[in-house]
Amino acid sequence: MEYMYLGEVDETLACMVCHEPLVDPVVEPNCRVTFCRRCVSPWVAEKHSCPSCRGHASVAQLHPAPRIIIQLLDALPVACPTCNGRHQRGNLARHIQLCPKRTAHTHRTHRTRLIACMWQRALVVVARRWRRLT
DSSP states (O other): OOOEEOSOOOGGGBOTTTOSBOSSEEEOTTTOOEEEHHHHHHHHHHHSBOTTTOOBOOGGGOEEOOHHHHHHHHTSEEEOTTTOOEEEGGGHHHHHHHOHHHHHHHHHHHHHHHHHHHHHHHHHHHHHHHHHHO
16 A cells, blocks of 8 residues: 655655554564565565665564554555545554445445446337337
């Protein structure tokens, strides 16, 4: 999931590879640097080394970041892509499911499909009746 961060993010919560706030953070055990899983896994799988210290590493050695890091990341303020409301990053996925603007859009789309379906059925009925008359 892409996030729209509101304000500056502390650089200690940024990945050393992509320089963005950590997403699914993992720790490399040799130098204990934290990276995004999606950034460090391909590097380690290909080069068998840590991008920071260049020490030997394997994907199996990467382990989840400490809980405090996860909590700090989850507390970061982000904007909802649908309503632009301010939310904590850890709550955004749940908010998106219940976002009033998303729900209104979904209902509108469903209503449009229902109307289109009703018109399509009506056209089929008219076509059948027309065939009977001709």
